[in-house]
Amino acid sequence: MICRLLHFGPKWTESGKIAINFSILYGPSVFKLSLLWIFNSFDKDVHDSSYVEPPLLGLQNFQDGAYAEDLANFHERSHADDWFGTDIMDIRVGWTKNLCSSRDLPSCSVLDIGTGSGRLLQQLAKQGFSDLTGIDYSESAIELARSLAIGDGFEHINFLVDDVLESKLERRFELVMDEGTLDAIGLHPDGPVKRMMYWQSVDSLVSRGGILVITSCSRTKDELVQEVENFNQRKLGAVGSGSEGLPASEAAVFSYLDHVQSYPSVDSSCITTVALLHK
């Protein structure tokens, strides 16, 4: 059984708090833990304009469970990180843009499933994508993503509260992105069943000829490809012995297209990004 610390990141917030984030890989699952510590500033006369107050001035209090849960649900944050870290997001965004261009989808419609802070969509907007939608079943996440997008001048990004497993979306997208959401879904007590539901849902969200890009830290590329192959078999088994004669949307299955070869940082060595073609 693999057990590994994927990420450890203390982070100072503007309100004088320190959040300590851990991501732990245990077998096929990833556990994320956020601890929020609150520190008080000393009253201090600042005599020198170059003086920078050290962040750790004295521990006053520690907020456990409930506040950590709020933090994980994006409350109380003046800004937000993405799950896999900002440093490697640029690699993924550039890689995704090249992939879309190579498939003749240079400025295609984009759906980000489990968008969290929505930062990925902002980065894609900077790369020229304009039809951008983010969904998350957390109202707080969507509230945060909207606020951040408006604050950063990306008012045109659509953010909707929506559970991907019971999506209310009535359209398909040429590019569907998932950064850690299938991982999160797999952590549910009914994870295996929900993962199967996930594939059914994304099947109805990705256009024919469109691309699904999944970034995971709980599955390897080969495991994801095998999982989607299992879905294909179930789907084709359910609709008949073959895809011949089926309506296009019914016949489409996912096939491996490409993957990010490696991420440079040591911490991200077990992160997988795989692109699947819906054809």
Ligand SMILES: C[S@@+](CC[C@H](N)C(=O)[O-])C[C@H]1O[C@@H](n2cnc3c(N)ncnc32)[C@H](O)[C@@H]1O
């Ligand atoms: C690991 S976080 C990743 C957030 C964001 N993609 C990022 O990279 O920072 C997983 C996200 O998926 C959302 N999520 C989990 N299950 C979901 C579901 N069934 N439908 C929609 N969103 C879901 C969570 O609320 C959370 O924001």
